[in-house]
Amino acid sequence: MVTYIIRRLIGAVIMLLVVSMATFAIFFLVPQLAGATPEGMASRYVGRTATAETAKLAAERLGFNDPLVVQYGRFVKGIVAGAEYDYGPGVEACPAPCLGYSFITRQPVFPDLMNRLPVTLSLAIGAAVIWVVMGVGIGVLSALRRGSVFDRAAMTVALAGVSLPIFFTGLVSLLVFSYGNPFSFAAQGGHYTTFLDSPGQWAYNLLLPWITLAFLFAATYARLTRAGMLETMNEDYIRTARAKGLRESTVVTKHGLRAALTPILTVFGLDFGLLIGGAVLTESAYSLPGLGKYAIDAIVNQDLPKVMGVTLLAALFVVVASLIVDLLYAVVDPRVRLA
């Protein structure tokens, strides 16, 4: 078990390295292929009145003159061992995990990320609760009443749900339920209150994003659950459970649901992990100051350390989520052996 976790973590580290290399390459290699010089790249970060001299200095300060490998090595070293940054009057230590500091705002990235994380977490957790309850509930009911009016209606809505782009749903829901028009019951975009400050306001502000995001996922989960449930209810062991004389409700919940939900656990883990890593479209649509918006803003400004930070954090979440899912899976399904 412990060795399994260690092995998985090693795998995760390798994966994060790959992810970071790819991100790095996009930001350095691609512009270089397009003919950007170190000074040229540095001149993004030196303000509007900079002289060539300043650009050169900046290029040096940012280390753009070094070979890519060296730059990348420095980045990785920062994560592992921390780094030091020249702030003018003195150097400042950026303790590990140091994801670098923004080329533009000169802020260390890590605290920024930690700052944004609660927003995305709030969004993801709230939405996840809604979509799991709704999706799984509807999926189970649909499966049990296969072919009924409810089933058909639910599946039609679900199919529509997975076919709607979230940036469109977001826009329409803002138009209909917000922007100060008569039906509005929800906050406009761009508001975020921390849970600790005011739980009520927190929920009120996130209501619309939650619903929109949850709608999309609930649709997917309803379909998944229904399919899983239909399959499980055809299993031999369900027949056995019935042959024992178990009540149908027990058969469904204790024997059917548990088995049907386990594969959904995996999907959920991945979805949730990806979502924490940045609900890019939702956060853009509702201008929530979460990691996804942070990533987009950073990309627009070509602020590499920020992008690296989010990408890595996002990948980390996926990896951790899938590790947790696998561990949970082993708990839920005794057949799974972690080796």
Next chain:
Amino acid sequence: GTSTDSPKESAGAGTGAAAPAQAEFNAAMTKVFNPSTKKGGTLKFVNSGDWDSLDPADTYYGYSWNFMRLYGRALTVFKAAPGAEGATVAPDLAKDLGKPSADFKTWTYTLREGLKFEDGTPITSKDVAYAVARAFDKETFPNGPTYLNEMLDWPKDYKGAYKSKDADFSSAIETPDDSTIVFHLKQPYSGFDYITQMSPTVPVPKAKDTGAKYREHVISSGPYMFEKNEIGKGFSLVRNPNWDAATDPNRPALPDRIEVQTNVNADDLDNRLLSGDIHVDIAGTGVQPAAMSKILPDPALKARADNPTLQRLWYTSVSPTVKPLDNIDCRKAVQYAADKTGYQAAYGGEFSGGAIATSLMPPSVPGAAKIDLYPSGADGKGDLAKAKEHLAACGQPNGFETNISYRAERPKEKATAEALQESLARVGIKLTLKPYPQADYFSLYAGKPPFVVENKLGLAVNGWGSDYPDGYGFLQQMVDSRVIRETGGSSNVSVRIPDVDKMLDESLLEADAKKREPMWAAIDKRVMEEAVILPGVWAKSLLVRGQGVTNVFISDGQQMYDYVAMGVE
């Protein structure tokens, strides 16, 4: 100056005793709207973007300079008064305006008494000198203006307060005593008071300086100080107990508290402003198209709006290095063929966009003259006959193909490109749209001469606003060919006229403002003759007065609401 949101200068004090203004369109343009001296309340600002930096050495946004005056005092300040008076300079930290030497090369300021930082330590001339010296370090403070770096007579090899730690820079700045500061200029400059109102002269206590991290907590010398600062989200200011109103005639300091939220979706911002949820859209660049379409048809909303003209030109560079635009007739054909009303619409129409421009300098810049070398017909939609004539003269009677670049993230520039594409197509000039990332626009693409040639960027959508209301400030970065760098980065991408460079230098040597002004107009005309800039619109913005805000007015110094004077009901 900047191609983005332009910095400006600052305001003075007293809201004057103007008569209460009616709530009507443009009510805050020339008069103070809703004047009051009532103190207290929280003034809420929202920014759809974010500051480049809150550090006085490192910021170059007009709104930032406007706002900074709440927590930082420079040597001088724009008067807090509506209209033209707001573009005049008043002493701030200094007792009086600067005292120039006869040759305008030495400027002396004497500080007021009783000035204190937020922590109670007195403000001395050394703090001002230190602030300027640290601002010299562009590596640490890449964003801030560089006027003082270039104007003062710094020692050779001087690298700023950090890298040349104990170096003697008295050749540039002297502080004979704690209340006197003397600036030594390399060349005479009569408008130096405009320079000292810029943020780099806001004093910084050396003991509290943390370099690039100083932005996280700037030590206040003004009426408000930082309470909490979450970069990327917002911050709040509270009263500075060590600020003494007696030393500061320019700032009424009405609200008790100021809250700023950053990175808010622009449309949400407009809605919240209209609904009264917030007081000020701090960027001061005007509302989004959606809000505009709500405001203009609605008299009640329109009465809350102001529509100032900015010292800013939205234009398109026409690159003479790209064939066939190396031929002046081809460039003229572009001038004639362009549909200026489309240009105007692209920026938001006559209210949000601005007035159709016929030359570089907006009428509000001192010395601006009416120059219209390429009249675009009665309806403003271009003079196609003339355009064709010039096309023929250029040897391209059927038109030609070239590219037009713009900043991908800017919908208005995209619309401009689309408008030009459509209007030039009428005479056979085929444009292909080339969006580039904003962050690299000048450094890697449109501002990089070899790239322009290679990629045939005949046209580049561009824009420029003045740092302070002065012809030189408006024109220099736009037309001086010497700012063009082969490695990229300059916002002048098309003007390379030796005459113009010479004229600029000559104007600097002219000490008399009255004689300088016609020189600006001459430069403007000369550039237009070469047809290397296609002027689009002289920008205007549609601003909305927040509900319950008092002392609202727009000054020519800020070209947006003056934030120092504002209070809340």
Next chain:
Amino acid sequence: MTAPLDVPGSATEADPEAVLAGADRKAIQGRSLGQIAWMRLKRDKIALAGAGVIIFLILVALLAPLIVKFLGHPPLEFHREKIDQSTLTPKDAFGGMSWDYLFGVEPLWGRDIFSRIVYGARISLLIAFLATLLSVVIGTVLGVVAGYFGGWVDAVISRAMDVFLAFPLLVFAIALAGVVPDQAFGMSGDTLRVSLLVFIIGFFSWPYIGRIVRGQTLSLREREFVDAARSLGARGPYIIFRELLPNLIAPILIYATLVIPTNILFEAALSFLGVGVRPPTPTWGGMLAEAARFYTVPHFAIFPGLAIFVTVLAFNLFGDGLRDALDPRGR
């Protein structure tokens, strides 16, 4: 003596027709699995409706110039006379919808929304199809290779798929689409953008197909007909192409149909975020992004939104139907 139960004639003891007589063979005589699937599909009205819409959309995309010629105005043509010049929104009610402008006109320039939607279908479908093709090709090749060869090849490819699946794809795609210069790989303009998007989308969605194909290959590989071919002396390529691939076509087809809508959404998302095909070429996502700026004119958002929705829904419906038809377990 007659052995009553044993039809004489040794090897041919069971009369061939009699052997068949037991079951009713008429219904399925001479039908391949594909034909059976088609029969089932034909009975699935909803899937057929989906297919109908898809065909319609493809026709619309192909015939865009013709359709626009008769029913609209060129997609890039300005109609500023339809726009109120101070608010920049359409003058007429309902966003300017009329017989002339079926879906109304865009704010600002007054371009015909109908024709832009029609032309937008080209980009959407082109990118979605090509990207799907790319991901199918990559996914199939790598999936088959991983599944068939196993061992470390499989380990490497599977790891790679994990990495892709853990990637914050959208962020990554935006970053990539944003930094690629204007001219690259000998292409420029729309060609480059389309290729780039196809590459990004296709390249990032292959693991989904790859995983399916790998899994199927793994299970097919265990089937005895593969051993049978090997025991006849068949080589690797023969087994992959002749034995495995025909059996992979069904799952690939199903997943391709189900990946297409995902890719349409992906393209729309990238265009929405401003890194898609460049203006003024109309795309649905791009129109939605514009519409968000002019949200006071709701019809501007609704038509591109509906276009995406209907297209994606059609593919999903058809894909579901196809899966039920091709996958005998599906019922």
Next chain:
Amino acid sequence: MSFLELKDLKIHFPTDDGLVKSVDGLTFSLERGSTLGIVGESGSGKSVTSLGILGLHKGGHARISGEIWLDGEELVSASQEHVRGLRGKKMAMIFQDPLSAMHPYYTVGDQIVEAYRIHHSVNKKVARKHAIDMLGRVGIPEPGRRVDAYPHEFSGGMRQRAMIAMALSCDPELLIADEPTTALDVTVQAQILDLMRDLQREFNSALIIITHDLGVVAELSDDILVMYGGKCIEYGAAEDIFYRPEHPYTWGLLGSMPRLDRERTERLMPIKGSPPSLINIPSGCAFHPRCPYSDRTHSKADTEVPALLETEGGHLVRCHLPREERRSLWENEIKPMLETT
């Protein structure tokens, strides 16, 4: 009335391809303490019958008609809830593939405890003790430890034992074993068959054993029912079926089987063709297309469904051939063939 009686039981499934007549008029009865073997080829409706007796098609889309009398109660018309109450306690079932028939997520013990506690209100501890007891009874070594194992941790034989323990945990009066040994090796099969025989004696329950293996039925059954195409085609005491079979299909089955207990016959005697589809059961006698004697029935074979008639002492046959002809065919042609060396 016998302990279990089926009267004209029909179980039909409407499907897309047509109506599947899985069981089409099945009648038989069974006494306590005796064993019935049901044999038939794959798809002849054996499993559907057994699930039908347990009422497990209820609530599904099956169409059920006829009567099932268990210990004086009619089950087809009884409410679903009532039948559920009988399951496990009154009647229980052992399934073919114990691995898929046991829930993979619960321990063997839990699953037995669950079965026990449905019908006995005892606390978990008591139930667990009972489960350990049962596991011991069916010959699982170290039941105290094995009770906490999961099904996948058991070998095939042990799983089937656990399955039996589960089925017997409430002392059911009727036990149905659907191919209980098909998935097992011969040596293990022998163990399980012994076990079932012993347990049946001990519990004195009625046992239905379903299989394709005539050997297995011969080992266990008192009576044998041969199914073909959803119908009973021959029924009788084991000795009748093996020594005096009267239906050509039964002859075919016997002729198809190589036998371990005899030196090899020159040729096996298969039945030609393959089993019918239950959607399109051949008209008349379902077996007629495969029957070598169908031409001797004066063309009744494909028009008239033969009735299940008693020939003598509880031996029932469904065949158009005159009884005399059948007997002489068996005695003169078939039997000698089977015994040739």
Next chain:
Amino acid sequence: MTTPNEPLLSVQDLQKHFPVTKGLLKRQVGAVKAVDGISFDVFKGETLGVVGESGCGKSTMGRLVTRLLEPTGGKVVFEGQDITHMSQGRLRPLRRDMQMIFQDPFSSLNPRHTVGAIVGAPFRIQGIKTEHGTKKAVQDILELVGLNPEHYNRYPHEFSGGQRQRIGIARTLALKPKMIIADEPVSALDVSIQAQVVNLLEDLQNELDLTYVVIAHDLSVVRHISDRVAVMYLGKLVELADRKDLYESPMHPYTNALMSAVPIPDPARRNDRERIRLQGDVPSPLSPPPACRFHTRCWKAQAICKVEEPPLVELAPRHQVACHFPENVSKESTEAVSA
């Protein structure tokens, strides 16, 4: 049956160990000794039956002989050629002479190929041109196995299990092999169909002069079709003898137990049979018992059985057995062995 001196197939000390790996680096932690040193000969024209319980290595043996698997050790000689480690390329021509019939008629036919393609595959793969074209050849073969040649263009799913197995047989016959290895050719079929196929195999053998190795777990079937029978237990050959000898006087206790476990379709004999009931299941081939592998279940086992592995020796003419305490053996031969 006559036995030529030269065996068609000769297997010597054949071994196959499947490595069991663990961890990221695929460390080998053990091996499944699926086939662990077996030797036998198959002579032209005869049928060798191989029986044993599930997992004892029968299929593995078959696959080794046909070189679908690479042997770990030992030697396979076919027609005088050592094919143990022959490359697949050199093996190709030899494959014409040695063919395999598979157990599962559903998985052994490619569902996407027509019957024509399936039966014609050998021609295509081996690059053989036939006189009247492949189609004619295929149709001839179909006729030979009792299928209607007109079914050439049908797909496997249109056939019943027995017919499918005939198709599989037809495929093996296409190249006129000398030897056919049949791995449980009838165990997936219903009794009535099973007999059809068994008869077909016999008829083909007579007609085409084939040599069979028939693997099965059904002792009755093996008894019916084999000339000689080999009994396997846990990867080892425990007994190898002519059919009659083996069934009438089995020497190995395991063989004896195996036969007495088979239910006899004769109700009269259900009580009078003398039975040997083995306890427990077959041990795992991962850690087989040492020495005589049967000792854990053997009622005759003594101390020596746990330490010394009995060799496979010929205790009677043409009757080999590997046991320390064989049954049905004349005294002399036992002594001969111990001497």
